[in-house]
Amino acid sequence: MEERYDPKxxxxxxxxxxxxxxTFKVTEDASRPKYYCLEMFPYPSGRIHVGHTRVYVIxxxxxxxxRMRGFNVLHPMGWDSFGLPAENAAxxxxxxxxxxxxxxxxxxxxxQLKRMGLSYDWDREVTTCLxxxxxxxxxxxxxxxxxxxxxxxxxxxxxxxSCATVLAxxxxxxxxxxxxxxxxxxxxxxxxxxxxxAYAEELLAHCDTLTEWPERVLTMQRNWIGKSIGVEVDFTxxxxxxxxxxxxxxxxxxxGVTFMSIAPEHPMLDALIxxxxxxxxxxxxxxxxxxxxxxxxxxxKQEKEGVFTGAYAVNPLNNEKVPVWVxxxxxxxxxTGAIMSVPAHDQRDFEFAKKYNLPVRIVIQxxxxxxxxxxxxxxxxxxxxxxxxGPFDGISNVQGKEKVADYVEKKxxxxxxxxxxxxxWGVSRxxxxxxxxxxIYCDACGTVPVxxxxxxxxxxxxxxxxxxxxxxLVESGSFSETKCPKCGGPARRETDTMDTFVDSSWYxxxxxxxxxxxxxFDKKAAGYWMNVDQYIGGIEHxxxxxxxxxxxxxxxxxxxxxxxxxxxxxLLTQGMVVKDGAKMSKSKGNVVPPDVIISKYGxxxxxxxxxxxxxxxxxxxxxxxxxxxxxxxLHRIWTLIYKYHQGIxxxxxxxxxxxxxxxxxxxxxxxxxxxxxxxxxFHFNTAIAALMEMVNEMYEYTAxxxxxxxxxxxxxxxxxxxxxxxxxxxxFAEELWESLGNKTSIANAAWPQHxxxxxxxxxxxxxxxxxxxxxxxxxxxxxxxxxxxxxAALADPKVKEHTNGKAPKKVIIVQGxxxxxxx
RNA sequence: GCCGCUGUGGCGGAAUUGGCAGACGCAAGGGACUUAAAAUCCCUCGGGGGGCGACUCCCGUACCGGUUCAAUUCCGGUCAGCGGCACCA
Numbered sequence: 001m002e003e004r005y006d007p008k009x010x011x012x013x014x015x016x017x018x019x020x021x022x023t024f025k026v027t028e029d030a031s032r033p034k035y036y037c038l039e040m041f042p043y044p045s046g047r048i049h050v051g052h053t054r055v056y057v058i059x060x061x062x063x064x065x066x067r068m069r070g071f072n073v074l075h076p077m078g079w080d081s082f083g084l085p086a087e088n089a090a091x092x093x094x095x096x097x098x099x100x101x102x103x104x105x106x107x108x109x110x111x112q113l114k115r116m117g118l119s120y121d122w123d124r125e126v127t128t129c130l131x132x133x134x135x136x137x138x139x140x141x142x143x144x145x146x147x148x149x150x151x152x153x154x155x156x157x158x159x160x161x162s163c164a165t166v167l168a169x170x171x172x173x174x175x176x177x178x179x180x181x182x183x184x185x186x187x188x189x190x191x192x193x194x195x196x197x198a199y200a201e202e203l204l205a206h207c208d209t210l211t212e213w214p215e216r217v218l219t220m221q222r223n224w225i226g227k228s229i230g231v232e233v234d235f236t237x238x239x240x241x242x243x244x245x246x247x248x249x250x251x252x253x254x255x256g257v258t259f260m261s262i263a264p265e266h267p268m269l270d271a272l273i274x275x276x277x278x279x280x281x282x283x284x285x286x287x288x289x290x291x292x293x294x295x296x297x298x299x300x301k302q303e304k305e306g307v308f309t310g311a312y313a314v315n316p317l318n319n320e321k322v323p324v325w326v327x328x329x330x331x332x333x334x335x336t337g338a339i340m341s342v343p344a345h346d347q348r349d350f351e352f353a354k355k356y357n358l359p360v361r362i363v364i365q366x367x368x369x370x371x372x373x374x375x376x377x378x379x380x381x382x383x384x385x386x387x388x389x390g391p392f393d394g395i396s397n398v399q400g401k402e403k404v405a406d407y408v409e410k411k412x413x414x415x416x417x418x419x420x421x422x423x424x425w426g427v428s429r430x431x432x433x434x435x436x437x438x439x440i441y442c443d444a445c446g447t448v449p450v451x452x453x454x455x456x457x458x459x460x461x462x463x464x465x466x467x468x469x470x471x472x473l474v475e476s477g478s479f480s481e482t483k484c485p486k487c488g489g490p491a492r493r494e495t496d497t498m499d500t501f502v503d504s505s506w507y508x509x510x511x512x513x514x515x516x517x518x519x520x521f522d523k524k525a526a527g528y529w530m531n532v533d534q535y536i537g538g539i540e541h542x543x544x545x546x547x548x549x550x551x552x553x554x555x556x557x558x559x560x561x562x563x564x565x566x567x568x569x570x571l572l573t574q575g576m577v578v579k580d581g582a583k584m585s586k587s588k589g590n591v592v593p594p595d596v597i598i599s600k601y602g603x604x605x606x607x608x609x610x611x612x613x614x615x616x617x618x619x620x621x622x623x624x625x626x627x628x629x630x631x632x633x634l635h636r637i638w639t640l641i642y643k644y645h646q647g648i649x650x651x652x653x654x655x656x657x658x659x660x661x662x663x664x665x666x667x668x669x670x671x672x673x674x675x676x677x678x679x680x681x682f683h684f685n686t687a688i689a690a691l692m693e694m695v696n697e698m699y700e701y702t703a704x705x706x707x708x709x710x711x712x713x714x715x716x717x718x719x720x721x722x723x724x725x726x727x728x729x730x731x732f733a734e735e736l737w738e739s740l741g742n743k744t745s746i747a748n749a750a751w752p753q754h755x756x757x758x759x760x761x762x763x764x765x766x767x768x769x770x771x772x773x774x775x776x777x778x779x780x781x782x783x784x785x786x787x788x789x790x791x792a793a794l795a796d797p798k799v800k801e802h803t804n805g806k807a808p809k810k811v812i813i814v815q816g817x818x819x820x821x822x823x
Numbered sequence: 824g825c826c827g828c829u830g831u832g833g834c835g836g837a838a839u840u841g842g843c844a845g846a847c848g849c850a851a852g853g854g855a856c857u858u859a860a861a862a863u864c865c866c867u868c869g870g871g872g873g874g875c876g877a878c879u880c881c882c883g884u885a886c887c888g889g890u891u892c893a894a895u896u897c898c899g900g901u902c903a904g905c906g907g908c909a910c911c912a
Binding site for chain 1: 827834839849
């Protein structure tokens with residue numbers, strides 16, 4: 001054993017050892033319990049910083065701990081490697097996206113991740129931008145096409161002018177592009193969609209089964225799916241005879257309808273205004289509204305505006321004629337694109353009615369204070385008794401909702417229905433660096449999927465990256481011109497590529513059998529490894545990746561490829577890494593690359609600090625002095641062990657016979673504490689604090705030298721400490737483990753178990769309170785009876801002083817903890 | 824506006840089932856070692872008061888109130904910060 005702790009030498013040595021011995025390679029083994037530990041795989045942007053590595057360190061501790069607990073641990077790593085930055089680099093620097101990407105991967109793998117000492121089975125590395133992976137994206141796309149789950153439609157879609165591509169709804173945040181924050185505009189385009197709405201009900205219902213997910217994420221998913229239950233009702237357009245269908249969640253207010261509002265895009269609009277004197281004004285209004293971008297259009301603060309179409313519709317419940325307006329706040333995408341307006345009981349309708357002087361009719365009466373239309377300052381949206389509602393007068397509106405719905409269905413003027421906020425997932429991207437959509441268009445045969453035996457449709461390499469005009473795939477004649485697989489005639493390929501979120505929607509299944517050539521993954525292998533027992537990643541994916549991956553798992557299940565409803569058993573969303581008060585990011589200029597920390601302190605120090613400074617789900621302030629502290633801790637252990645190294649090698653570690661020795665007791669208390677802290681919500685910070693306490697106690701124990709007969713106890717403490725620190729500081733632990741005479745890797749050593757008898761104390765300190773205030777402490781033998789405890793407490797001089805001679809009213813005793821004398 | 828989370832020393836954080844508030848670490852101050860420094864080791868370290876002193880008393884977990892022998896923990900209200908949703912019919 002070297003006198004000084006030299007992380008550089010140690011870490012290089014053990015990383016080589018793990019690589020050469022394939023220490024973390026795993027295969028299916030039915031005789032052992034499996035554990036699948038997965039961190040969200042990275043986009044290989046080039047250089048990562050400690051903000052990125054935090055998640056891998058957290059996952060690595062889990063994986064190493066579970067391995068020592070005897071689990072067959074699958075812990076893979078790969079690359080989410082399709083995406084825009086590669087293409088932008090190509091445009092800017094003239095490097096092909098593939099070259100740029102693969103070089104980044106090599107650097108990140110070999111110079112950053114491997115140097116952190118992460119226990120991955122690198123033989124399972126998955127790289128989504130390579131044909132052996134993306135061919136299965138294409139295969140899955142075709143399967144989904146065959147089942148009607150992938151379809152093409154012309155519609156208004158989100159367009160990011162800066163990224164020059166379409167975005168899915170989930171990728172628009174506050175009207176801005178999730179990646180570059182440009183204002184998202186609307187475009188009418190023909191696009192491929194995945195029918196995620198077909199799974200809306202199940203995606204929502206199964207949220208209830210994800211009991212080991214953070215409630216926050218589930219709330220976000222439930223909000224995003226946005227189920228609302230209501231009624232569709234047909235109003236008849238006066239003079240036209242056509243049905244104008246509306247959706248409402250408030251059928252109880254149907255008698256309060258005083259006008260209707262439709263979206264500017266509503267298909268019936270032309271018919272409504274045909275021949276009316278308002279026609280030109282309405283058209284001008286609609287064009288003005290439709291020109292607005294998505295953010296402006298859906299901003300709730302925007303004033304409600306509208307224009308009368310000149311048409312009337314008949315309310316089927318009371319046969320009243322009400323005017324039909326166009327409203328700027330009515331959305332074509334939600335419901336039926338038309339609403340009934342009840343100004344008395346809907347705030348938007350109320351504002352609209354006030355602005356345009358439309359009538360207000362109260363149909364729900366406030367039980368506390370009678371409403372009257374003249375005095376109303378805002379809509380009354382609470383419950384009450386129905387009024388002016390024909391046969392429903394007098395009943396509560398809560399019951400009324402059901403009764404009116406029954407009535408509507410009986411009269412066949414509408415039906416109960418559900419509406420979803422969730423939209424189908426638009427997956428077409430007008431860019432090069434993604435999976436080509438495996439579809440061919442033939443003038444004779446129409447849309448034809450590429451036959452399975454012709455997969456993969458590879459990305460062409462002979463393309464130019466100009467950054468101008470259309471995607472390189474459109475410009476590449478050799479790619480788009482092809483033959484129809486059906487009739488052999490001339491045809492052209494789809495030139496759009498898939499959203500990169502498709503890649504990450506099933507990669508966790510691919511890890512189970514990454515080399516499989518006949519299917520996306522081997523069903524048996526997936527049956528063994530899935531689900532992912534622990535998934536770890538950022539909260540930013542709460543409704544993106546995590547929703548898509550759940551959807552894909554269900555689709556894959558229904559294709560008969562996998563038996564299981566949900567991919568991720570337990571989810572941990574780690575906090576971000578903050579420095580100087582801001583999230584670590586390249587643009588803020590506050591990044592700390594792991595390489596720098598590793599060179600100066602070593603990976604074990606970097607790991608220890610990241611784990612100690614905050615619990616995993618909370619944000620972590622990166623602070624150099626804190627890193628020093630972690631470094632000091634490792635040195636302190638090393639120095640202590642070095643001092644007694646020769647001595648303890650001559651003895652066997654203490655066992656039961658040492659019960660009663662204070663260090664032996666501390667050793668076993670620490671085993672218990674560290675194990676519980678890891679098992680309970682991965683509280684690594686307190687687990688490491690417990691190790692520090694143990695080391696402090698070892699220093700005290702050895703302060704006046706160690707006699708021969710204490711060496712076995714010291715040896716057991718040192719061995720235990722080495723094992724307990726192994727998941728956190730693995731290189732450090734390996735080196736010490738070897739120096740203690742062990743021939744095999746500590747990664748496969750058994751996690752220690754605490755001896756319950758060793759931690760039993762003979763005596764306990766009992767807090768003595770008078771009227772709830774601590775006044776004294778007593779040291780009593782364990783098992784002292786309540787009667788004796790009370791007597792001891794009352795005999796205590798401090799107690800006598802504070803009770804002032806008064807007799808106790810009550811004495812509360814909590815065994816082994818506290819006595820409270822109440823006077 | 825609605826929903827959720829959070830609020831503890833100079834700082835990061837701990838207190839697991841209602842039972843000693845501030846574990847552990849950082850920073851700071853003092854001391855030992857050293858020609859000196861670094862490193863290391865030891866001590867002090869929430870605020871205020873009293874005592875020469877071993878000590879001791881009061882206050883304190885955003886704020887106000889409640890339940891309880893006992894509240895950082897449970898309940899009600901207020902404030903602040905963060906996050907999500909939001910013209911969704």
